[in-house]
Amino acid sequence: MNKISKLFQIKYPIIQAGMVWASGWRLASAVSNAGGLGLIGAGSMHPAVLRNHIKKFKKASNKPFGVNIPLFYPQLDEIISIIIEEKVPIVFTSAGSPRLWTSILKENDIKVVQVVSSVNFALKSQDAGVDAIVAEGFEAGGHNGREETTTMTLIPMVKAEIDLPIIAAGGIATGGAMLAAIALGADGVQVGSRFVASNEASSHPSFKQEVVRAVEGSTVLTLKEITPVRMLKNSFFQKINSLYQKGTDVEELKLVLGKGRAKRGMFEGDLEEGELEIGQISGLINDILPAAQIVKNLIDEYNQALRLLKRI
Amino acid sequence: MNKISKLFQIKYPIIQAGMVWASGWRLASAVSNAGGLGLIGAGSMHPAVLRNHIKKFKKASNKPFGVNIPLFYPQLDEIISIIIEEKVPIVFTSAGSPRLWTSILKENDIKVVQVVSSVNFALKSQDAGVDAIVAEGFEAGGHNGREETTTMTLIPMVKAEIDLPIIAAGGIATGGAMLAAIALGADGVQVGSRFVASNEASSHPSFKQEVVRAVEGSTVLTLKEITPVRMLKNSFFQKINSLYQKGTDVEELKLVLGKGRAKRGMFEGDLEEGELEIGQISGLINDILPAAQIVKNLIDEYNQALRLLKRI
Numbered sequence: 001m002n003k004i005s006k007l008f009q010i011k012y013p014i015i016q017a018g019m020v021w022a023s024g025w026r027l028a029s030a031v032s033n034a035g036g037l038g039l040i041g042a043g044s045m046h047p048a049v050l051r052n053h054i055k056k057f058k059k060a061s062n063k064p065f066g067v068n069i070p071l072f073y074p075q076l077d078e079i080i081s082i083i084i085e086e087k088v089p090i091v092f093t094s095a096g097s098p099r100l101w102t103s104i105l106k107e108n109d110i111k112v113v114q115v116v117s118s119v120n121f122a123l124k125s126q127d128a129g130v131d132a133i134v135a136e137g138f139e140a141g142g143h144n145g146r147e148e149t150t151t152m153t154l155i156p157m158v159k160a161e162i163d164l165p166i167i168a169a170g171g172i173a174t175g176g177a178m179l180a181a182i183a184l185g186a187d188g189v190q191v192g193s194r195f196v197a198s199n200e201a202s203s204h205p206s207f208k209q210e211v212v213r214a215v216e217g218s219t220v221l222t223l224k225e226i227t228p229v230r231m232l233k234n235s236f237f238q239k240i241n242s243l244y245q246k247g248t249d250v251e252e253l254k255l256v257l258g259k260g261r262a263k264r265g266m267f268e269g270d271l272e273e274g275e276l277e278i279g280q281i282s283g284l285i286n287d288i289l290p291a292a293q294i295v296k297n298l299i300d301e302y303n304q305a306l307r308l309l310k311r312i
Numbered sequence: 313m314n315k316i317s318k319l320f321q322i323k324y325p326i327i328q329a330g331m332v333w334a335s336g337w338r339l340a341s342a343v344s345n346a347g348g349l350g351l352i353g354a355g356s357m358h359p360a361v362l363r364n365h366i367k368k369f370k371k372a373s374n375k376p377f378g379v380n381i382p383l384f385y386p387q388l389d390e391i392i393s394i395i396i397e398e399k400v401p402i403v404f405t406s407a408g409s410p411r412l413w414t415s416i417l418k419e420n421d422i423k424v425v426q427v428v429s430s431v432n433f434a435l436k437s438q439d440a441g442v443d444a445i446v447a448e449g450f451e452a453g454g455h456n457g458r459e460e461t462t463t464m465t466l467i468p469m470v471k472a473e474i475d476l477p478i479i480a481a482g483g484i485a486t487g488g489a490m491l492a493a494i495a496l497g498a499d500g501v502q503v504g505s506r507f508v509a510s511n512e513a514s515s516h517p518s519f520k521q522e523v524v525r526a527v528e529g530s531t532v533l534t535l536k537e538i539t540p541v542r543m544l545k546n547s548f549f550q551k552i553n554s555l556y557q558k559g560t561d562v563e564e565l566k567l568v569l570g571k572g573r574a575k576r577g578m579f580e581g582d583l584e585e586g587e588l589e590i591g592q593i594s595g596l597i598n599d600i601l602p603a604a605q606i607v608k609n610l611i612d613e614y615n616q617a618l619r620l621l622k623r624i
Contacts, residue, residue: 002622012624119528119595138450139462147529150451150462152483152492153592157528160596171464180464180492183617216431216469217459247559280465283431284472303623305495310314311615312324 003165004188007111007132008090009064011035013188014178014298015134015167016195016291018068018092019142020044020277021267025053027200029060030291038063039092043070044263047078054086064089066113070143071096084108095143095227098128106131113167115190117145122158133162134190137170141193141279144221144228152184159185173281175301179309191298193279198291204269207276210234214282225250226257232276236261315477316500319423319444320402321376323347325500326490326610327446327479328507328603330380330404331454332356332589333579337365339512341372342603350375351404355382356575359390366398376401378425382455383408396420407455407539410440418443425479427502429457434470445474446502449482453505453591456533456540464496471497485593487613491621503610505591510603516581519588522546526594537562538569544588548573 004013016023016031018041028038038061040053050067057065067088069079072095080101083091091105094115102112106129114125115134122133135158137151138144149157151170158166168181169190178189196203197211214232221230222240231237243252257275265274289297316325328335328343330353340350350373352365362379369377379400381391384407392413395403403417406427414424418441426437427446434445447470449463450456461469463482470478480493481502490501508515509523526544533542534552543549555564569587577586601609 002624137462137464138460139465148450148533149528149592149595150449150464150483152449152463152489153451153595154528156486156488157595171462174468176468176496177464179495179621183491183495183621184488216461216466221460280461283461283465284469299624306621306623309491309495309618309621311618312314312611 002187004132004167007165008037010037012295012299013167014295015039015188015190017041017169017190017192018043018066019192019196020262022196022201022203023068024202025056025060026202027195027198027291028065029057030198030200031195031295032061032063032065034292034295036295037066037090039066039068041068042073042079043068044267047075047082050079051082051086054082054088066090066092068092068094070094071100076101080104083110092134094134098125098130102128102130115169116158117154118147118149119154119157119161122162126162126164130164132165132167132187133158134167134169135186136190137168138221139230139280140170141219141230141282142277144230146224146228148221151181155181155184155186170279171281173284175298175303176305177281178298178302179305191294193282194285194294195291196278197285197288198294199288200291203266206269206271207266208288210271210276211278211282211285212288214278214285216280216283218283219278219280223253223257226253229275229277230279232278232282234265234274234276235272236265236275314499316444316479319477320349322349324607324611325479326607327351327500327502329353329481329502329504330355330378331504331508332574334508334513334515335380336514337368337372338514339507339510339603340377341369342510342512343507343607344373344375344377346604346607348607349378349402351378351380353380354385354391355380356579359387359394362391363394363398366394366400378402378404378423380404380406382406383412388413392416395422404446406446410437410442414440414442427481428470429466430459430461431466431469431473434474438474438476442476444477444479444499445470446479446481447498448502449480450533451542451592452482453531453542453594454589456542458536458540460533463493467493467496467498482591483593485596487610487615488617489593490610490614491617503606505594506597506606507603508590509597509600510606511600512603515578518581518583519578520600522583522588523590523594523597524600526590526597528595530595531590531592535565535569538565541587541589542591544590544594546577546586546588547584548577548587
């Protein structure tokens with residue numbers, strides 16, 4: 001049993017990423033029931049909605065699960081209280097300092113995992129006492145780091161500095177990539193884009209189809225002056241891009257971005273004007289599958305790829 | 313024997329990248345003699361200099377070797393003639409269309425490999441009749457593609473579309489990363505940054521030390537309006553960056569870039585004003601080693617990492 005399977009008491013070291021507008025109780029419970037670790041993404045949920053998802057998860061599965069919390073969340077106190085009350089066993093924190101909440105969560109017997117995109121932040125997270133690290137590369141969808149370090153380079157660099165279990169994220173949609181991540185030194189993988197294109201993701205069907213249509217080069221990391229985010233190059237991105245072409249500033253970008261773009265795109269299915277967050281690996285995703293099938297494929301492909309490797 | 317070892321008649325499927333101001337006959341012959349494939353980088357050589365390097369290689373080694381030619385090279389006709397006259401067995405072409413020279417080279421019994429950074433260009437290269445593809449990710453040093461596709465995502469996407477042998481490049485400085493690249497579907501690896509920090513590289517000793525000092529986040533892909541290039545964030549980069557901050561255009565960038573920046577930095581050792589091209593993985597390189605030791609370490613680490621992999 002590997003470090004990550006042991007830490008979370010799961011069958012396979014596969015974590016389904018917490019993703020805004022995609023990962024509610026339905027997706028998370030399907031993944032946990034299939035032997036991975038499902039995460040409910042709190043980033044797009046009001047506190048009452050999150051509590052509802054946690055309750056529904058518990059009805060759908062008795063397996064371990066977690067909640068992913070972006071630490072810039074406005075009602076963070078309330079979210080943390082709900083997580084403690086509902087005895088959520090595992091919390092993944094991202095986009096903020098692990099110093100703030102790690103000790104409180106751990107006092108309540110909650111395992112804490114911090115998502116980082118740099119070695120520096122991995123070291124800070126280790127100091128803060130987290131149980132594991134998600135090291136997420138430049139190719140990942142959604143919000144991302146400023147160093148632009150890719151999964152291939154980030155994993156061994158974090159591994160060289162950190163003693164904690166490491167979960168690789170960014171660019172992993174197949175068992176071959178899972179095997180690659182483990183060869184690089186990771187103990188498990190976090191998979192995002194592949195689970196967006198699942199039956200159980202709460203993403204809008206039109207967005208899921210757009211993920212299937214994506215090819216190599218369809219995504220871009222942009223809006224670096226605000227918070228870097230990887231998205232499909234749709235009309236909304238072209239609008240941003242034309243601002244960059246003519247010369248722009250943070251204020252103008254914020255104005256054009258406005259509010260609710262992510263919901264509009266990924267949940268309401270406005271492919272033109274919405275923000276469509278997804279990873280580079282969407283170019284390799286060609287179908288929408290049940291989450292349990294995705295977990296099974298990852299394991300089968302992993303074992304198959306392993307059989308093909310030979311000594312040199 | 314794997315596809316790449318067979319194609320080039322070498323012991324290990326490790327190619328030392330052709331790199332401006334780093335890879336002359338000394339480095340190439342050390343790598344070829346150690347069982348990999350050494351490439352002489354023609355990009356920084358006048359035709360007569362290249363001929364001299366080829367002749368010196370032949371005195372230093374009777375093993376297979378190649379020449380890397382950036383296809384924007386001004387005296388391309390002359391370079392190709394020299395390669396044919398000197399019976400260079402293998403040519404790697406980059407930064408230009410493979411349609412131009414592939415058939416002429418192949419008529420002269422020369423194996424042709426095209427370096428690409430996108431699936432589209434891999435397909436065009438296959439159509440042009442090349443023998444193999446180098447698929448180079450965003451993390452690689454020096455000139456790079458506009459799609460910013462990382463090694464982790466590019467390799468399986470190229471693999472899904474191309475029947476030719478694939479050589480992975482970008483982010484590979486250890487045997488663990490070599491194993492990862494092969495797990496992703498590559499047949500061999502091209503290693504650049506790690507060989508810059510070798511005794512035999514013709515790079516300036518100060519630049520080699522700077523590569524050793526680099527940490528995660530030390531490099532950046534910049535000058536995208538001209539030709540995207542990954543370099544260390546030194547004073548010269550800060551100058552470019554301040555232009556970007558205030559708003560700039562191609563003409564101004566070209567003016568500040570001027571001529572001979574790469575030579576100044578990497579060959580003459582001007583760490584302040586020179587252009588210091590290197591990959592993200594420089595952050596993991598902590599010593600300057602003999603090239604033969606680098607080849608041996610890659611193989612030892614590869615086999616060691618393979619032994620650690622387990623079925624799930």
